[in-house]
Amino acid sequence: MMSYILVALLTLLVRTSFHCGSINSFAGPFNVWIERADPCYEDDKRLHIKFSHYNPSKKFEPQVWNGIVNLTRAVDDTWWIKAPFSIRNNNQWKKNAIVLTALRNGCSGARSVMPSDLQELTTKRGTPCRFKQGVFYFRNLTVKLEFPKFPQLPYGHYRMELEAGQQDEKKAEYCFKTVAHVIPKL
Numbered sequence: 001m002m003s004y005i006l007v008a009l010l011t012l013l014v015r016t017s018f019h020c021g022s023i024n025s026f027a028g029p030f031n032v033w034i035e036r037a038d039p040c041y042e043d044d045k046r047l048h049i050k051f052s053h054y055n056p057s058k059k060f061e062p063q064v065w066n067g068i069v070n071l072t073r074a075v076d077d078t079w080w081i082k083a084p085f086s087i088r089n090n091n092q093w094k095k096n097a098i099v100l101t102a103l104r105n106g107c108s109g110a111r112s113v114m115p116s117d118l119q120e121l122t123t124k125r126g127t128p129c130r131f132k133q134g135v136f137y138f139r140n141l142t143v144k145l146e147f148p149k150f151p152q153l154p155y156g157h158y159r160m161e162l163e164a165g166q167q168d169e170k171k172a173e174y175c176f177k178t179v180a181h182v183i184p185k186l
């Protein structure tokens, strides 16, 4: 989800587009911490995760996740994924500061950028990609939000809305939104 960030470097397997507007902030090596993640619609109960608090006075510690994600339909490479990011700038949300889309091969696109601590959600790399249907429980799971494909990102306060749908369907099956912070690597 979240933070399957940026693209440029994604494999050509995945049809992606990446553009980064004139973001008024410095970019560099980073850590990410998540403020919250919620379904886009209140009546959707398929995502419920609590993230441990980030303590800025401490050396960066990966956050601990507790909760569930309920994938009521498997996601494979017949799916599309869109993840536009807004960044907080001059007291406003600047939309589409970063846009990550996979118009096809959505599963592979997500899998190729997903932090390794979340890899249980998908089939292994090198095999046909699939987010398995089912309920995933996060129980005090320490998740390092590492994105080897993206050595640098602009620092800031981000909002991201992740949508995923099956190729023949315009309407998204899943819509999750995340608020996160990209901070200089500690």
Ligand SMILES: *[C@@H]1O[C@H](CO)[C@@H](O)[C@H](O)[C@H]1NC(C)=O
Binding pocket: 068, 070, 072, 135
């Ligand atoms: C997951 O979603 C299905 C379909 O809506 C529902 O029947 C099931 O109870 C949900 N499971 C959990 C643990 O929320």
Ligand SMILES: *[C@@H]1O[C@H](CO)[C@@H](O)[C@H](O)[C@H]1NC(C)=O
Binding pocket: 139, 140
């Ligand atoms: C998670 O860890 C906390 C603190 O160590 C503990 O109190 C809690 O019971 C644990 N929860 C689960 C689901 O294991």
